[in-house]
Amino acid sequence: MKIDIILAGVGGQGILTIAAAIGTAAVNKGLYLKQAEVHGMSQRGGDVQSNLRISDKPIHSDLIAKGGADMILSVEPMESLRYLPFLKKGGYLITSTKPFINIPNYPELEYLMKEIKAMDHHVAIDADQIAKDEVGSARASNIVMLGAASPFLKMEMSELEDALKELFGRKGEEVVEMNIKALRAGRKMAEK
Amino acid sequence: MQKLLLLGDEAIAQGAIDGGMSGCYAYPGTPSTEIMEYVQHSKEAAEKYLHRQWSANEKTATESAIGMSYAGKRAMVCMKHVGVNVAADAFVNAAVTGVNGGLVILAADDPSMHSSQNEQDSRFYGDFSLIPILEPATQQEAYDMAYSAFELSEKLNAPVLLRITTRLAHSRSGVERKTSQPELKGALPKDPRQFILLPSIARENYKKLLEMQPVMENASDESDFNRYEEGIDKKLGIVACGIAYNYVMENYPNGCPYDVVKVSQYPLPRKKIEKLKANCDELLILEEGQPLFERLIRGFFDEGKPIHGRLNGALPRDGELNPELVAHALGIEIEEGKPIPEMLAGRPPALCPGCSHRDVYNALAVALEPYGDGRVFSDIGCYTLGALAPFNAINSCVDMGASITMAIGAADAGLVPAVSMIGDSTFIHSGMTGLLDAVIKDSPIVVIISDNSTTGMTGGQKSHAEGRLFDIVKGLGVPEAHIRAMNPLKKHHETNVQIMKEELEHKGISVIIPQRECIQTAARKNRAKHKAKKK
Numbered sequence A: 001m002k003i004d005i006i007l008a009g010v011g012g013q014g015i016l017t018i019a020a021a022i023g024t025a026a027v028n029k030g031l032y033l034k035q036a037e038v039h040g041m042s043q044r045g046g047d048v049q050s051n052l053r054i055s056d057k058p059i060h061s062d063l064i065a066k067g068g069a070d071m072i073l074s075v076e077p078m079e080s081l082r083y084l085p086f087l088k089k090g091g092y093l094i095t096s097t098k099p100f101i102n103i104p105n106y107p108e109l110e111y112l113m114k115e116i117k118a119m120d121h122h123v124a125i126d127a128d129q130i131a132k133d134e135v136g137s138a139r140a141s142n143i144v145m146l147g148a149a150s151p152f153l154k155m156e157m158s159e160l161e162d163a164l165k166e167l168f169g170r171k172g173e174e175v176v177e178m179n180i181k182a183l184r185a186g187r188k189m190a191e192k
Numbered sequence B: 001m002q003k004l005l006l007l008g009d010e011a012i013a014q015g016a017i018d019g020g021m022s023g024c025y026a027y028p029g030t031p032s033t034e035i036m037e038y039v040q041h042s043k044e045a046a047e048k049y050l051h052r053q054w055s056a057n058e059k060t061a062t063e064s065a066i067g068m069s070y071a072g073k074r075a076m077v078c079m080k081h082v083g084v085n086v087a088a089d090a091f092v093n094a095a096v097t098g099v100n101g102g103l104v105i106l107a108a109d110d111p112s113m114h115s116s117q118n119e120q121d122s123r124f125y126g127d128f129s130l131i132p133i134l135e136p137a138t139q140q141e142a143y144d145m146a147y148s149a150f151e152l153s154e155k156l157n158a159p160v161l162l163r164i165t166t167r168l169a170h171s172r173s174g175v176e177r178k179t180s181q182p183e184l185k186g187a188l189p190k191d192p193r194q195f196i197l198l199p200s201i202a203r204e205n206y207k208k209l210l211e212m213q214p215v216m217e218n219a220s221d222e223s224d225f226n227r228y229e230e231g232i233d234k235k236l237g238i239v240a241c242g243i244a245y246n247y248v249m250e251n252y253p254n255g256c257p258y259d260v261v262k263v264s265q266y267p268l269p270r271k272k273i274e275k276l277k278a279n280c281d282e283l284l285i286l287e288e289g290q291p292l293f294e295r296l297i298r299g300f301f302d303e304g305k306p307i308h309g310r311l312n313g314a315l316p317r318d319g320e321l322n323p324e325l326v327a328h329a330l331g332i333e334i335e336e337g338k339p340i341p342e343m344l345a346g347r348p349p350a351l352c353p354g355c356s357h358r359d360v361y362n363a364l365a366v367a368l369e370p371y372g373d374g375r376v377f378s379d380i381g382c383y384t385l386g387a388l389a390p391f392n393a394i395n396s397c398v399d400m401g402a403s404i405t406m407a408i409g410a411a412d413a414g415l416v417p418a419v420s421m422i423g424d425s426t427f428i429h430s431g432m433t434g435l436l437d438a439v440i441k442d443s444p445i446v447v448i449i450s451d452n453s454t455t456g457m458t459g460g461q462k463s464h465a466e467g468r469l470f471d472i473v474k475g476l477g478v479p480e481a482h483i484r485a486m487n488p489l490k491k492h493h494e495t496n497v498q499i500m501k502e503e504l505e506h507k508g509i510s511v512i513i514p515q516r517e518c519i520q521t522a523a524r525k526n527r528a529k530h531k532a533k534k535k
Ligand SMILES: Cc1ncc(C[n+]2csc(CCOP(=O)(O)OP(=O)(O)O)c2C)c(N)n1
Pocket: B027, B028, B029, B030, B058, B080, B082, B083, B086, B380, B381, B382, B383, B400, B422, B423, B424, B425, B426, B427, B452, B454, B455, B456, B457, B458, B463, B518
């Protein structure tokens, strides 16, 4: 078993929480993991990514090679396209369609969507809307995206749910429940 | 034993705690910051009362660590690569004093300049200071090295440079812990004159350091961190330093066909490199950083076997390595995915909405109108983002503290008034001494200490300036009439412009202190308060 994922978004959108959830589930299964993060300057509203690698054999590189990623999982449509050279032929592009516009020259959403839909394997959902509808807060949209990616992660839902319990347990039952709901909602959308 | 999921930085912190460290010293700087932060959050560190407070800058941090070593306890000092420049005087001389308690100097380099002004390679410092260097390839090695480096330092009577780069610092992986070592009890150096670098003593110490060189080389050859791995194909021999080793192995999932020397401890393991040269037709040198050891192995005349690396174009001369670059150097083809669509826009970092630096720049733009562009010397911090649109407000950013001293020089050259823009943490780090220069000459400059009461750029660490700026500035001799406070809020814009105008007209030193807490730090404090209340 081996899966290489590029997580993408804008500083502050919570991609590291997604990474932590998948990572925790992987470690609980006894898998190897490497996860490279971006800290520092770009966290100030810049583009951020994380390379998440999971395998049942020891992993060497902290970085995924170009053409090596099985999945790009993005919480923002333009950011989902920034890492295309890293995506394997036949790899999955999974993204939220809700743009995060903090620059004056943000491209037309329509054009971005055209590119996204041109990918052989893609899942594109409005995670903000789903999070609002299902759990009443867009804050859980990153976990909705985790749910949308879950069918392709080679992991059981229960394993991801356990990971969320572990991660959010300190914040109380309510927060755990909200995130599990968000996870299931994302999953449902992806299966549609 | 228990496996932890740790960043390279965190692995180093945990390794040092378990290795018997009594004090961690540091000034924040990406990608090293998380080491001290981990120690500060560690329960064990708290229970043992380990020293774990930030220092004013990398030099004061290093000197404090040397002091702890003098007193016979184990100390680690952490900094980013450019911090080593600030600490260099202490660093290089600590090699001459030698150590009493083990002394580890951690330098986190940033090739590709993800968050830095340059990509200097700290191994140069270790090399010319003649001390051992450790360069982990994995998070586990980072832990193991931090754990054992104190002992190595004590054995070799030298500080040990532990060198990492961004990728390892900020990448997470499973780490297995070792049994925790007790701290040293503390004892004065056996030779009471060891740390007195009077020329007569320094000459003796330096001779001893030179005599230790073969011992250090031997330690490298025997070190478990260095390995000779036989391959079946002798056409190529690879020297893989630090994390470059991972990129080689990544390209050969079924095992590397060539001989490889994995180097994670320097000086270079001579016997292993000699064996590689004898066994293989050509050599490939992979270094995450500058081609320091490639140059050494190649030699000035480069007359031996063909050597590939950053100096002959097999790899780029700048930037960090990655699996593709190493694949290319190995002659392996990689099939890239689709190209990035052309319409994609860059998303540069920006000042947060609501940040106080924004209000300062907005006022400054108006106040400076009559004088023309090109006179704002900035420093390093979030406010450096004022270089980008829409502000385009600054004209320089060189090194910490340089805003004040460059303004002095420019004013000396006739560029009057000159303005310097510096943050509170940077002012403490290296601005105070420059301000004294300006006071002595009564330089016609306006120093804006944009005080957001935190070290913002690196994630909001406590700033030594808190509540002290006015007194420091006054104490340095700036006349009270020209120390002006202001409240950087939109509603005070007119007043703030007026204050700036007045001080720009003043033909001597002025200091303006706009104070408003960083919104990120304030929000974090609020959340923490909220949490505490809930409990
Ligand atoms: C010698 C050196 N040490 C550390 C750093 C990393 N660094 C960059 S900016 C900064 C802090 C700036 O804090 P402050 O001046 O208060 O400005 P703020 O970011 O809060 O606006 C630090 C520590 C550096 N660039 N150079």
